Amino acid sequence: MSREADEPHLRMRRNFVFHVHPLRVSEHALNPWLTLGLGILTGVLFFLLCASGALLMIYYIPSTERAYDSMLDIQHAVAFGPFVRALHRWSAHGMVACVGLHLVRVAACAAYRGRTLNWFIGLALLASTLGLAYTGYLLPWDQRAYWAVTVSANLLDHFPWLGAPLKELFLGGERVGQAALIRFYTLHVFVLPVVLLALLGLHLWRIRKDGGLAGRPADDRLLPAWPHLLLREAILVLCALAVAGLFAALVDAPLGGRPDLHHPSNPDKAPWFFLWVQEMVSYSAPVGGVAFPSLAVLLLVVWPFADRGERATGRWLGAPRSRWLLGAVVLSAAAAFASLEWAYLAGEGCAGSHPDLLNPASGMLVLAAVAAAAAGWVDRSRRTALLAALGVTLVAVVGCILVGLCRGPDWIFYWPWEDWPLVG
Amino acid sequence: MAEEHDRQPAEQVGDADGPSRRDFLVGSGRAVLCACALGAAAGSLRLAIPRVQDGPPARFPVGRPGDFQMRTLTWLRERDLFVLRDEGGFGAMSARCTHLGCTVRRTADGFYCPCHGARFGLAGELVSGPAREPLPWYRLSLEPDGKLWVDRREEVSAGTRSLGEIEAGEAGG
Numbered sequence: 181m182s183r184e185a186d187e188p189h190l191r192m193r194r195n196f197v198f199h200v201h202p203l204r205v206s207e208h209a210l211n212p213w214l215t216l217g218l219g220i221l222t223g224v225l226f227f228l229l230c231a232s233g234a235l236l237m238i239y240y241i242p243s244t245e246r247a248y249d250s251m252l253d254i255q256h257a258v259a260f261g262p263f264v265r266a267l268h269r270w271s272a273h274g275m276v277a278c279v280g281l282h283l284v285r286v287a288a289c290a291a292y293r294g295r296t297l298n299w300f301i302g303l304a305l306l307a308s309t310l311g312l313a314y315t316g317y318l319l320p321w322d323q324r325a326y327w328a329v330t331v332s333a334n335l336l337d338h339f340p341w342l343g344a345p346l347k348e349l350f351l352g353g354e355r356v357g358q359a360a361l362i363r364f365y366t367l368h369v370f371v372l373p374v375v376l377l378a379l380l381g382l383h384l385w386r387i388r389k390d391g392g393l394a395g396r397p398a399d400d401r402l403l404p405a406w407p408h409l410l411l412r413e414a415i416l417v418l419c420a421l422a423v424a425g426l427f428a429a430l431v432d433a434p435l436g437g438r439p440d441l442h443h444p445s446n447p448d449k450a451p452w453f454f455l456w457v458q459e460m461v462s463y464s465a466p467v468g469g470v471a472f473p474s475l476a477v478l479l480l481v482v483w484p485f486a487d488r489g490e491r492a493t494g495r496w497l498g499a500p501r502s503r504w505l506l507g508a509v510v511l512s513a514a515a516a517f518a519s520l521e522w523a524y525l526a527g528e529g530c531a532g533s534h535p536d537l538l539n540p541a542s543g544m545l546v547l548a549a550v551a552a553a554a555a556g557w558v559d560r561s562r563r564t565a566l567l568a569a570l571g572v573t574l575v576a577v578v579g580c581i582l583v584g585l586c587r588g589p590d591w592i593f594y595w596p597w598e599d600w601p602l603v604g
Numbered sequence: 605m606a607e608e609h610d611r612q613p614a615e616q617v618g619d620a621d622g623p624s625r626r627d628f629l630v631g632s633g634r635a636v637l638c639a640c641a642l643g644a645a646a647g648s649l650r651l652a653i654p655r656v657q658d659g660p661p662a663r664f665p666v667g668r669p670g671d672f673q674m675r676t677l678t679w680l681r682e683r684d685l686f687v688l689r690d691e692g693g694f695g696a697m698s699a700r701c702t703h704l705g706c707t708v709r710r711t712a713d714g715f716y717c718p719c720h721g722a723r724f725g726l727a728g729e730l731v732s733g734p735a736r737e738p739l740p741w742y743r744l745s746l747e748p749d750g751k752l753w754v755d756r757r758e759e760v761s762a763g764t765r766s767l768g769e770i771e772a773g774e775a776g777g
Contacts, residue, residue: 352652359658461734465736
């Protein structure tokens with residue numbers, strides 16, 4: 181009791197903060213390069229999304245006849261409407277980026293060791309985040325939204341036997357219409373946020389149960405969480421809020437034209453985090469839209485079970501030898517991707533005999549398998565094999581996003597400095 | 605201690621080898637709860653699959669024969685359909701790309717899809733790009749109301765013309 185009186189910060193003991201954090205934290209956990217603060221950034225952005233989303237709900241009407249008009253209202257008639265909408269849009273993009281980087285960070289630091297349950301809660305959080313980004317994309321009911329969702333829903337047709345019922349479940353019909361809009365709205369404003377919040381609670385609780393950040397050295401000192409950890413976190417949170425606010429004030433969220441249900445724009449691009457799928461399905465729908473994403477998910481699901489050998493955890497990429505090896509894998513994957521893409525783009529128009537097999541996406545799948553086997557064999561480590569497969573996958577994803585950004589009318593490749601032709 | 609004391613009578617009543625009454629009741633309780641949860645989940649899922657879908661009908665009229673000029677290709681925007689008329693008669697071809705459902709556009713030598721760059725020939729046959737199926741053609745018939753009707757459920761082979769006997773000058777029934 182006397183201690184609490186001596187140290188005023190301990191009065192916060194019953195505070196929410198000390199349910200999430202312990203009173204004393206390891207010095208190791210204070211190293212910002214270990215986590216890059218990605219989990220906290222995700223949390224800040226989720227808070228911003230809930231707040232701005234609730235404000236947008238006051239004016240948004242989920243009806244095919246009125247949704248677009250309500251967007252115009254928010255954009256032109258509502259006080260602070262454009263700012264709140266931009267904040268919502270850019271926070272969503274930021275959250276997808278932070279969740280993705282957080283996953284890569286945890287994989288690269290082997291922070292999942294002994295925490296298999298939390299790895300899977302994390303994967304479910306990633307799925308919920310992508311689900312929120314996807315369902316939110318339809319709501320403005322502009323030209324882009326309508327066609328992006330039409331195209332991606334039709335991808336389900338290429339999934340064996342589960343695809344058709346799932347499409348019916350999500351769209352409530354054969355095509356994107358009122359039934360789909362109200363379903364997406366319900367998922368976006370209620371179901372997915374509730375699921376995400378529940379999973380987030382579990383995720384944080386498991387981190388504490390598992391003893392805080394992974395990989396605490398044995399000889400580590402314990403320091404009071406206040407001010408050492410909490411002050412750093414507060415600075416990060418305030419900086420994140422400032423950057424998000426500034427970005428939303430400076431960059432408007434785009435709003436396409438009123439949707440033309442019988443005439444897609446040319447080109448019609450998905451947001452960057454789905455653009456790699458769009459680029460890959462332009463090679464082949466079964467490979468780019470089904471095989472590649474499914475195998476990527478499979479890699480993440482088997483990951484904590486496949487890495488059983490090594491104990492080391494909480495350090496970036498382990499031994500220097502593994503780092504050099506993985507660096508070489510990523511560089512050669514980038515070179516391989518560039519060559520595959522160049523060959524594919526140069527050969528376009530004279531479709532090969534096996535377009536589903538001979539394309540950059542299939543090539544990178546094969547390369548991921550080969551790189552995993554080779555790196556695992558050289559390093560005598562399954563963990564290195566997994567990281568090599570993830571590295572090649574990420575190169576393919578980032579590469580396809582970059583190529584997708586360069587696509588112009590008729591889905592033809594144009595360098596950023598080239599002008600697009602005028603088309604009808 | 606209290607729990608062990610409680611268990612005593614139940615175990616005496618049950619068979620020495622079989623489960624005790626308590627185990628049986630707890631087990632059945634769990635089974636019933638699981639069954640209820642599964643039933644509720646299945647019911648919720650069933651509710652979300654609509655019994656009746658709104659949307660355009662699969663069979664619809666496209667106009668009178670006289671509405672289509674000889675040697676023309678008409679884009680019926682609201683139906684995502686091309687209707688073609690030449691000396692052989694009438695033909696109806698889908699305007700929805702078989703890759704991922706965007707509307708294709710007319711070019712000098714066929715059709716292209718702006719979404720992922722699929723290209724089709726004049727009869728909807730594959731030329732290049734990610735599509736793996738040609739554009740489907742549908743059955744077209746002249747009904748007693750004097751209009752041409754198209755049925756999306758009945759596909760016919762590419763290039764099929766029907767009703768070639770209708771004269772070019774005949775102005776719609």
